[in-house]
Every structure is written in C-alpha cells, then in structure tokens.
Amino acid sequence: MLRVPKVLASLLIALAFGTLVSAQQVTFDRILRADQEPQNWLTYSGNLAGWRYSPLTQIAPGNVRNLELQWAFQTRAPAEANEKFEATPLVVDGVMYTVLAPNHVVALDAATGRMFWLYSPVISPLARVCCGRVNRGLAILGDTLFMGTIDGHLIALDAKTGKPVWDKAVVDPALGYSFTLAPLIVKDKVIVGPAGGEYGIRGFVAAFEAATGREVWRFNTIPEPGQPGHETWEDPARAAWKTGGGPVWVTGSYDPQLNLTYWGTGNPGPDWNGDPRPGDNLYTDSVIALDADTGQLEWHYQFTPHDEFDFDSTQVPVLVDMPWQGQPRKLMLWANRNGFWYVLDRESGEFLQGKPFTKVNWANGFDAKGRPNKVLASTAEGTLVYPNNQGATNWYPPSYSPRTGLFYIPSWMDTFSTYFKAPVEYVPGRQYVGRFPTMSFPAIRPAVGNLNQRPPEDGYGAIQAFDPKTGERKWEFKMVDVTDSGVLTTASDLVFAGGREGYFFALDARTGEQLWRATVGGQVSAGAMSYAINGRQYVAIAAGSVLFVYALRQ
Amino acid sequence: MRASICVSVVVISAVTATASAQDHSYTPADIENGGRLYQTTCSGCHGPAGDEIPGVALGRGVFKRGTSDTDLIAVIKTGIPGTAMPPHAFSDQEAAQIVAYLRNMTVVRTGIGTTVMRGLGDPARGRALFEGKGVTCHRVYGRGPRTAPDLTEVGLTRPLPELRDALLDPSATMRPANRPFRVVTTDGRTIAGRLLNQDTYSIQMLDSSDRLLSLPKRTVREQGFASASPMPSYKGTFTDQELDDLVGFLASLKGFNP
Numbered sequence: 001m002l003r004v005p006k007v008l009a010s011l012l013i014a015l016a017f018g019t020l021v022s023a024q025q026v027t028f029d030r031i032l033r034a035d036q037e038p039q040n041w042l043t044y045s046g047n048l049a050g051w052r053y054s055p056l057t058q059i060a061p062g063n064v065r066n067l068e069l070q071w072a073f074q075t076r077a078p079a080e081a082n083e084k085f086e087a088t089p090l091v092v093d094g095v096m097y098t099v100l101a102p103n104h105v106v107a108l109d110a111a112t113g114r115m116f117w118l119y120s121p122v123i124s125p126l127a128r129v130c131c132g133r134v135n136r137g138l139a140i141l142g143d144t145l146f147m148g149t150i151d152g153h154l155i156a157l158d159a160k161t162g163k164p165v166w167d168k169a170v171v172d173p174a175l176g177y178s179f180t181l182a183p184l185i186v187k188d189k190v191i192v193g194p195a196g197g198e199y200g201i202r203g204f205v206a207a208f209e210a211a212t213g214r215e216v217w218r219f220n221t222i223p224e225p226g227q228p229g230h231e232t233w234e235d236p237a238r239a240a241w242k243t244g245g246g247p248v249w250v251t252g253s254y255d256p257q258l259n260l261t262y263w264g265t266g267n268p269g270p271d272w273n274g275d276p277r278p279g280d281n282l283y284t285d286s287v288i289a290l291d292a293d294t295g296q297l298e299w300h301y302q303f304t305p306h307d308e309f310d311f312d313s314t315q316v317p318v319l320v321d322m323p324w325q326g327q328p329r330k331l332m333l334w335a336n337r338n339g340f341w342y343v344l345d346r347e348s349g350e351f352l353q354g355k356p357f358t359k360v361n362w363a364n365g366f367d368a369k370g371r372p373n374k375v376l377a378s379t380a381e382g383t384l385v386y387p388n389n390q391g392a393t394n395w396y397p398p399s400y401s402p403r404t405g406l407f408y409i410p411s412w413m414d415t416f417s418t419y420f421k422a423p424v425e426y427v428p429g430r431q432y433v434g435r436f437p438t439m440s441f442p443a444i445r446p447a448v449g450n451l452n453q454r455p456p457e458d459g460y461g462a463i464q465a466f467d468p469k470t471g472e473r474k475w476e477f478k479m480v481d482v483t484d485s486g487v488l489t490t491a492s493d494l495v496f497a498g499g500r501e502g503y504f505f506a507l508d509a510r511t512g513e514q515l516w517r518a519t520v521g522g523q524v525s526a527g528a529m530s531y532a533i534n535g536r537q538y539v540a541i542a543a544g545s546v547l548f549v550y551a552l553r554q
Numbered sequence: 555m556r557a558s559i560c561v562s563v564v565v566i567s568a569v570t571a572t573a574s575a576q577d578h579s580y581t582p583a584d585i586e587n588g589g590r591l592y593q594t595t596c597s598g599c600h601g602p603a604g605d606e607i608p609g610v611a612l613g614r615g616v617f618k619r620g621t622s623d624t625d626l627i628a629v630i631k632t633g634i635p636g637t638a639m640p641p642h643a644f645s646d647q648e649a650a651q652i653v654a655y656l657r658n659m660t661v662v663r664t665g666i667g668t669t670v671m672r673g674l675g676d677p678a679r680g681r682a683l684f685e686g687k688g689v690t691c692h693r694v695y696g697r698g699p700r701t702a703p704d705l706t707e708v709g710l711t712r713p714l715p716e717l718r719d720a721l722l723d724p725s726a727t728m729r730p731a732n733r734p735f736r737v738v739t740t741d742g743r744t745i746a747g748r749l750l751n752q753d754t755y756s757i758q759m760l761d762s763s764d765r766l767l768s769l770p771k772r773t774v775r776e777q778g779f780a781s782a783s784p785m786p787s788y789k790g791t792f793t794d795q796e797l798d799d800l801v802g803f804l805a806s807l808k809g810f811n812p
C-alpha cells in the first residue's frame with residue numbers, strides 16, 4: 001500500500017466516507033460559545049455551565065420512535081471487570097474522540113464509526129484505583145486533546161495523529177493517586193484533580209499550561225497548617241490533614257463573567273471512621289469556587305461536614321441564571337451523593353435551598369447558613385443510613401434544560417447501607433477506609449453475571465425532574481434496577497438516559513413519559529451526548545463495552 | 555464475630571485440609587486479621603462473600619491466576635497488570651493472612667450465623683438422613699427436582715453456622731434468590747416458581763414445572779415474593795447428633811470439582 005502521512009490518510013478516509021474534516025482549531029472562544037455550534041460537543045458536559053444539553057432539535061418527541069442504530073464501536077473485548085465505559089465522547093467537526101477503559105484514546109469518523117487512529121499508552125502496574133479502571137473523557141483545545149490517566153499522567157495528544165505532544169507524570173500512582181475525570185479547559189489552561197479518596201491522598205485542583213504541561217497553579221483541597229480551614233482538622237497530633245482525602249474526580253464548571261471555576265470535592269480519609277480526623281474536615285465533600293487565573297479560593301460550601309458515609313461531592317456543578325424569589329440571580333444547582341439537592345448563589349456561595357430527592361435519614365434539615373443537621377454517625381454496632389454508600393446519585397452527570405427550566409437527576413431511590421466503625425491505620429499506598437459498609441445494591445455491577453432478584457424494599461432507580469424555582473418534583477421515571485447513567489436533554493424537550501438493566505431510552509422532558517427505548521445489552525455507565533453531521537442529528541451512548549450511535553431512520 | 559471465630563477454631567482442620575493448594579499454615583489470629591484486611595481492602599470490589607467479580611469466587615478457591623498460597627500472596631501484593639486487580643502495599647505476612655482468610659471465609663464469614671458449632675457430624679449418616687427427608691425437594695449433583703435450591707455446592711457457599719440455622723429456621727436464612735415468587739397474569743393465570751431476573755419491563759422465572767419463562771410486565775397483574783420458606787423447620791424432628799450429621803453431609807457438598 002502506498003505510504004502516506006497519517007494526517008493525509010485520515011483526511012482521505014474522511015473524504016471517502018463523505019465527511020470533510022475541518023482544519024479549524026478549537027479555540028477557547030469556540031468552547032465559550034458552544035451553543036452556537038450545536039453540531040459539535042466540545043467539552044465533557046457540552047458547555048462550560050455543566051448542562052449536558054444539546055440545542056439540536058431534529059430528533060423530537062414526535063419522531064423519536066424512528067431512531068435506529070447507525071453504528072457501534074466495540075472496545076477490546078471482553079473488557080476487564082471494573083473497566084466500565086464511562087467516557088462521554090467529544091465531537092469536533094465530524095470527528096469523534098473518546099476513551100476506552102482504562103486509557104485508550106480513539107478518533108472516529110462520527111458518521112460511520114470508522115477509526116482514524118488509536119493511542120494506547122502503557123499504564124504503570126503500580127496504578128491502583130478503588131472503584132474501577134475508568135476514564136470519563138477528554139478535553140480539547142486547539143489541535144490538542146488532553147487525558148488524565150489512572151497512573152497519574154496528564155497527556156496531551158495531537159488530535160490529528162494521536163501522537164503525544166507532551167506527557168507529564170503529575171502524581172504518584174503507588175500512593176493511590178489517579179486521574180479518571182475529563183479535564184476542563186479554561187482559557188489557555190487544562191484543569192484536573194486526582195481520584196484516590198480511598199487511599200489517604202491529599203486532593204487538589206491544578207491548572208496546567210495547555211501548550212507545555214507546565215503547572216501554573218494548584219489549590220490543595222486539604223489546607224495545611226497556617227492556611228484557612230486547617231482548623232477544621234482537630235486531631236491532637238495535627239497530622240490527619242496529610243491523609244485527609246478530598247479527591248477531585250468529576251469535571252468542574254466555569255463562569256466566564258465571574259472568572260470562577262467550580263469543583264466538587266470527595267470524601268475525607270478514612271472514609272468510614274471519622275475518629276482519626278475530628279472536625280468538619282474542610283474542604284472535603286464541598287464545592288469550591290476558584291479564580292480561574294490563580295487558583296485562589298473565592299468561596300466554599302461544605303455539603304457534608306465530618307462525613308463518615310463516603311458522600312463524595314464529586315458531581316458536575318450546574319450553573320444557571322434564573323430568577324430566585326423574584327430577583328435575577330446567578331445560581332448553582334447541585335444534586336449531591338448525600339441525598340439532598342441544592343440551590344446555591346454562585347457569586348457568593350450562599351446556601352439558598354436544600355431538599356431531599358430520595359429517602360434521607362442522616363440529616364433532618366439545615367440551619368440558616370445551610371449546615372446540615374446531622375443526626376447519625378458511624379458506630380461499632382452498625383448504623384443504618386439512607387441513602388446507601390454509593391449515594392442517592394454519584395458522578396453520573398445530571399442535566400439542565402433552559403427550555404423546561406428543570407433539573408434532571410439520575411437517582412438511586414430509597415437505598416440504604418449499614419456502617420460499622422472499625423479500626424483503621426494509614427499505610428502509604430494501601431486503602432485507608434475502615435470497614436466496607438453493607439449495601440442494598442452492589443456499588444459496582446460487574447461486567448457480566450448479576451441477575452436482579454432484589455425485592456422492591458431494597459430500593460430502585462429513577463430519573464427525576466425538579467423545578468429549582470419551586471423545589472417541586474415534576475416527575476419521576478422509575479426503573480427496577482438502579483442507574484449509573486448520566487442524563488442528556490435536548491432543545492426538542494427530550495431526555496436521554498439508561499441504567500444497569502441495559503436499556504437506553506428517551507423520555508418526554510416535560511412529563512417523564514417514555515417515548516422510545518433500545519436494548520443495549522450492557523449497563524449504561526456514562527452520559528449520552530448529541531451532535532450533527534451534514535444536518536443529521538446523532539445521539540451517542542456508551543453501554544457495556546460498546547459505543548452505540550443512533551439517528552432517525554432515513 | 556466472637557461466635558464465628560469459635561467456629562473457625564473447630565473446623566479449620568476440616569476445611570483447609572482439603573485445600574490441596576494450601577502451602578502455608580495459619581493460626582486463628584491470622585484468619586481473623588486477614589478477615590479484617592479483606593473487609594477494608596478487598597470487599598469493595600470482590601464483595602463480602604468474594605464472589606462479585608465474574609469468574610472469581612475467592613471463598614470457593616476459584617481464582618483467575620494461581621492456586622497456591624504463594625501465587626495468591628504474589629497476586630495480592632503486585633496485582634495483575636493490565637487488569638482491574640491493583641497492587642497492594644501489604645507485607646508478606648499480611649498478604650498471607652488475607653489468603654488464610656480466603657481459605658476459610660465460607661466458614662468464618664463475619665456477621666452471619668449465631669450458633670456455636672458443636673462440631674461436624676458424620677457425613678455418611680447425614681446423607682442417609684438427607685435422602686430420607688430432603689431429596690424430594692432439593693437437587694444434588696444433577697439429580698432431583700429444581701423447585702428448591704440446588705445443594706451441590708452448599709458446603710462452599712454457606713458458612714457452617716448458617717447450614718445449621720437453615721435446618722432449624724429456614725425462613726430466617728433464606729437467600730434472596732431462593733424466595734418463592736408468584737405472578738398473576740392479566741388473563742388470570744397464577745404462576746409460581748423462582749425469580750431468576752427482572753427489569754423494568756420484564757420478568758424471567760423458573761416455574762414450578764421447570765419451565766423457563768420470560769414475561770413482559772404488561773401481561774402481569776400482580777407479582778411478589780413470599781417471605782416464608784416452603785421448607786419445614788427440622789427443630790424437634792432431629793436430635794442434636796442427627797443435626798450435626800446433616801450439617802456434616804451438607805458441608806461435604808463442594809461441587810463437581812472440589
């Protein structure tokens with residue numbers, strides 16, 4: 001075969017399949033105005049406000065029943081158990097980029113699924129991740145893709161060839177640090193944080209110069225002696241903060257007017273025994289608002305002070321501007337693993353509202369400043385807590401539709417765990433957790449083999465829609481099994497989601513009525529996204545170890 | 555917990571003597587400490603019973619890589635590169651203690667079983683009792699009906715105290731998969747059997763005539779589990795010695811390739 005440069009080869013393949021690959025670069029200005037190019041999906045959440053909302057309207061309630069599979073892309077099979085396919089693809093001008101677990105990057109013709117290139121890094125055998133060798137996606141700026149790896153590297157790849165531009169070892173995998181989130185681009189920087197809350201890490205959010213990989217700023221989520229917040233680590237030896245956790249493993253959001261980037265932080269370490277770390281343990285289980293240029297903390301709000309139930313606040317911050325009690329206000333919506341959903345003022349961090357979205361018994365309300373009134377603690381004999389350890393929701397991205405004004409939450413309903421306080425000791429590189437709680441549902445459904453024989457009283461899964469203005473629940477779509485699926489909304493008032501049962505479906509965004517469903521044969525552990533090529537709208541979802549892409553029958 | 559450890563002391567020799575791949579010796583303290591390490595580090599992925607990773611059943615000696623204690627210690631410490639099994643910063647002794655626990659976990663599993671064992675009875679006498687009473691419902695080694703749970707591996711999958719409890723109070727120890735399940739269809743048929751699987755739109759079950767049925771939920775009017783086991787209690791039916799013998803027989807049922 002004639003040997004041609006890979007860029008040219010890609011172009012030729014693209015032309016052969018009828019897709020013209022634009023040479024236009026993804027500037028940050030394009031990312032800021034992502035709503036003006038609805039055919040593309042340029043960031044993990046579709047826009048910097050964390051909405052997971054597509055302005056496309058071709059697929060609509062009246063025709064969604066005509067969706068049919070266009071193509072499927074299988075990862076290496078069989079994937080290892082725990083190598084769940086959690087990534088949300090990016091689509092840029094007809095080319096799709098996504099990550100196969102744990103860290104294999106592919107560029108595909110988004111119309112056909114044909115592969116342009118594959119990048120497959122060698123992952124250190126020292127990598128250790130508590131809960132799955134996963135990756136949730138990429139970021140793109142210019143012609144460069146960015147990926148964090150489970151062995152703690154941040155890698156920049158040429159989007160045309162899949163070859164590394166730079167590769168930086170940021171954190172030590174032997175100590176339990178890893179990257180599983182999709183990076184966030186703000187201006188000329190790539191922002192990430194590490195997973196590892198089960199290993200006694202010290203979490204952070206850090207920004208790297210996109211061009212070089214040079215670290216520009218770092219905000220440590222656990223303050224050291226002399227820093228504000230350190231006083232919330234009250235152990236007499238003043239050592240607990242060093243292993244205090246506060247990982248950052250879900251992509252944040254960005255408000256360009258305020259120049260603030262918002263990130264959710266994870267659980268304190270050790271997870272299930274708070275005795276070694278008396279105090280509120282800032283800034284674990286919090287949202288932090290950072291100056292995007294300097295990393296300086298502007299404000300924080302802690303959802304779960306002194307957590308003993310593993311209630312990571314690693315959810316996508318959803319930024320909306322809407323009237324609040326009659327006044328226009330810059331708000332943040334947050335559906336938390338701890339069972340409450342929140343409305344915060346994102347300029348000041350002020351707590352405006354917190355309401356349960358499932359059965360919650362660990363707190364029975366809030367004081368005026370939004371501190372939860374905690375009524376349960378882990379005990380040696382066992383404490384029964386609603387929601388369960390996996391949470392009322394988790395990293396599964398929620399959605400906001402500016403058309404319906406509703407906030408859509410993937411929910412685990414009425415699940416419970418029993419927590420036992422047990423002795424725990426920090427050893428570098430080893431899990432620093434306490435005793436695993438019992439759960440009515442397994443935390444991680446294996447790749448194959450689980451049959452659902454549970455009775456209804458163990459709980460169930462749902463997609464719920466809430467009106468932030470009133471706090472009212474508009475509807476609930478129930479599933480027998482729980483769901484690790486994100487939610488996508490569209491400007492045609494559709495909701496796309498799935499669950500562990502192996503269905504992918506479309507709901508009416510205003511009523512929750514199911515309008516279409518497909519059997520995908522494996523659990524959905526990712527958020528859907530939508531894009532268009534030559535005027536044709538597609539919806540993509542990862543399920544099992546396959547990426548499925550649907551469009552209307554022609 | 556205390557009761558379970560008592561049990562382990564009594565039965566360690568009975569259980570581990572058959573584990574041909576064991577090449578270390580362990581004390582009850584090793585097993586107890588290994589159990590603690592297992593609960594904090596391993597059970598998140600492998601599950602409390604060690605059976606939540608497909609193809610791996612830690613309590614039954616089913617591993618993907620290696621069979622000897624030395625193999626397993628190496629896997630625990632270094633992980634299996636390229637797979638979901640990460641390396642762990644355990645000392646050799648700690649890794650060995652975890653293996654000690656794995657070798658005994660069906661016996662000592664914490665939190666299950668309240669009866670302090672009197673010791674295992676005679677499996678042959680137990681078998682004679684079982685065949686007199688039980689074989690009309692249960693299936694063993696491919697023979698017998700399917701209505702009640704298959705007991706071919708019950709000696710591996712159930713801790714010993716639970717076997718005894720199950721004979722005395724069957725409903726209290728009934729596993730979710732074993733609950734009797736009943737469906738009434740929209741056309742008025744009642745179908746009894748066991749629930750195999752379910753989702754939002756359908757039910758898969760084995761009915762009392764051994765038929766595999768998959769029912770769309772739109773054809774189902776009522777569904778539900780019974781909370782009581784159809785198995786009678788053998789309290790008062792058997793002497794303590796006979797119960798020991800039955801448990802001895804059940805504990806000897808370790809599948810086709812023990």
